[in-house]
Amino acid sequence: MRAGSGASGSLLAAMEDLLAQAIPISGELPPRVARTTHLLSVAGRLKPRDIAHPRRAAAGLHAAAQLGRPTIAARRWLLGRRLPPPASLDGVVQRGSEMRLPGGYRVVTLEDSTVLQAQAGYPWPHLHGLSAEDLRRYADRQRGIYESAVACCCATHWVAESIVGSYGIPAERVFTVGLGQNHGSPEPAPRDWSTPRYLFVGVDWERKNGPAVLSAFARVRERHPAARLDLVGGHPRIDQAGVHAHGRLSLVRTADRERMAALYRGATAFVMPSLHEPAGIVYAEAGGAGLASIGTTNGGAATMIGPGGILVDPQDGEQILTAMETLADPETAQRLGALAHRHSTLMTWPKVAERLVRALAVPGVDTSRLAKFL
Numbered sequence: 001m002r003a004g005s006g007a008s009g010s011l012l013a014a015m016e017d018l019l020a021q022a023i024p025i026s027g028e029l030p031p032r033v034a035r036t037t038h039l040l041s042v043a044g045r046l047k048p049r050d051i052a053h054p055r056r057a058a059a060g061l062h063a064a065a066q067l068g069r070p071t072i073a074a075r076r077w078l079l080g081r082r083l084p085p086p087a088s089l090d091g092v093v094q095r096g097s098e099m100r101l102p103g104g105y106r107v108v109t110l111e112d113s114t115v116l117q118a119q120a121g122y123p124w125p126h127l128h129g130l131s132a133e134d135l136r137r138y139a140d141r142q143r144g145i146y147e148s149a150v151a152c153c154c155a156t157h158w159v160a161e162s163i164v165g166s167y168g169i170p171a172e173r174v175f176t177v178g179l180g181q182n183h184g185s186p187e188p189a190p191r192d193w194s195t196p197r198y199l200f201v202g203v204d205w206e207r208k209n210g211p212a213v214l215s216a217f218a219r220v221r222e223r224h225p226a227a228r229l230d231l232v233g234g235h236p237r238i239d240q241a242g243v244h245a246h247g248r249l250s251l252v253r254t255a256d257r258e259r260m261a262a263l264y265r266g267a268t269a270f271v272m273p274s275l276h277e278p279a280g281i282v283y284a285e286a287g288g289a290g291l292a293s294i295g296t297t298n299g300g301a302a303t304m305i306g307p308g309g310i311l312v313d314p315q316d317g318e319q320i321l322t323a324m325e326t327l328a329d330p331e332t333a334q335r336l337g338a339l340a341h342r343h344s345t346l347m348t349w350p351k352v353a354e355r356l357v358r359a360l361a362v363p364g365v366d367t368s369r370l371a372k373f374l
Contacts (some may be wrong), residue, residue: 007281008095009126010182014349023089027075027099037288047052072099091360093153097136097145108359109146110177112155113278115139116166143167151359153177155279156300157315157374173267174301175359178374180349181285183251187342188290189265199267201282202233203248207272209296209314210235212244214320216321224328229271230263232265246279264289268337269327272296273314280304287344292336294323303374304347308340346374 015022064282076099083092086104094101095110101104115138118124123171127135146167152174154160164171198217210231219231221242231238231245238245246263249256270293277299284304286293293309295301302311310326312319327333352371361367 007179007182010349011093011095013351014180014353015356017350025079025085025092025296027079029074029078060157065348075099076102090355090362090365091150093356093360094145097142100141100145100148106360106362107146107149108151108153108356109149110153110155110356111159111163112179113159114162114166115142117159117162144246149173150361151175151358153356156303158300158303159278162175167339168170177352177355177359178303178347179279179281180352181282181288181344182281183257183260183285187288188337191265191268193268193334195228195268196224196324196328196333197228197230197266197268198221198271198324199230199263199269199286200232200271201286202272204234205234207276208233208272209320209351212273212314212317212320213271214238214240215317216324217243220279220322220324220328223325225327230267232260232263264291266289268330268333269294269324270309271320271321271324273312274298274301275322276313277301283309283349284344284347287313287340287347290337291339292327292340294320305340305348306343308336308338308343311335346371 005064012022012178014022023086046085078097080102083089083102083105086106089105091106091108092101092109097109097111098167101107115122115127115135118127119135127138146163147168150173152163152169154162154163154174154176155178157176160174160176163169163174200208200210200213202210205211210233213229217227220227227242229243231243232247232249234248235245246259249260250259258277267289268291270283270291272280272282273294274280274296275298277296279300280295281304283293283295283301286307287305293305295305295311297307297311297316298314303312310323312323313321313333327336351371355373357365358367358370358373
């Protein structure tokens with residue numbers, strides 16, 4: 001698996017607690033090699049028409065550098081050097097599917113979105129600017145990786161449906177394992193449910209649909225003058241009645257963590273109807289705090305939210321408003337918040353680690369007591 005912070009680091013820690021030994025293997029190239037493969041991958045790709053769209057061209061060249069044949073070949077060679085011999089490993093968890101690992105290993109993949117889903121209207125930022133031929137090769141490479149894996153593990157049912165339906169992988173080899181809560185959230189605490197207090201957390205203000213939330217909240221305030229909306233993340237300067245902007249909070253700083261925990265404890269509902277959300281770990285973190293979520297139908301949020309929330313079409317402002325009005329009702333917010341908390345107990349990194357080991361199905365290893373697939 002790839003080493004790193006955030007989700008990768010949390011999963012690695014959970015795997016280390018579960019197994020006798022978990023070894024992080026990084027496929028990142030040394031800077032000098034990365035620069036060389038970058039130049040080889042993008043050579044000849046810049047076209048005269050790109051001068052009129054420099055940002056799009058830059059995105060396309062960056063994607064070409066990361067997914068071009070020279071870079072993939074170099075990363076595959078490097079992993080071949082870094083991976084212990086197949087006989088010394090019970091299995092490998094591969095996060096993402098940019099490249100196929102050397103043969104002989106027992107591999108399960110872990111995915112939160114596929115290239116074919118991106119082509120169908122759920123674009124990944126790092127794919128912007130890639131040509132149709134680039135995307136076709138990437139999808140073909142993904143298919144080959146899925147076909148050779150022991151099992152394909154998916155963050156959400158949305159991804160699982162793509163791997164089965166669009167890539168043709170047998171359903172009996174595709175499993176939904178969820179994602180864990182990276183930073184956690186306070187346990188549900190007694191709170192005043194009588195006045196609606198919404199919480200929005202999102203670094204990417206536009207993709208997380210912040211402007212639509214502001215618009216809907218303005219109308220909520222017409223019926224609930226005391227309603228409050230707290231914003232955390234990459235939002236612009238906001239001057240709107242009832243809205244309290246907190247900017248980006250660093251979860252590695254104690255003061256910011258405490259502030260974030262206080263916002264979770266004080267809220268009565270979480271709202272983030274993203275334009276597109278492959279999974280949304282923050283929904284599980286909100287559920288951990290006992291908050292129902294308003295999430296998006298575009299992506300895999302349904303798996304992360306479960307029965308503890310409301311899914312809306314992010315392009316439909318009336319649906320967002322109706323959902324916020326629904327959760328303005330104290331009894332409804334409290335009831336769905338309890339369901340959200342119960343569902344969040346399924347979304348922990350230890351349980352994800354157990355599901356991955358279950359999917360590996362290492363001969364001779366009893367997996368009967370491990371967490372079941374979602």
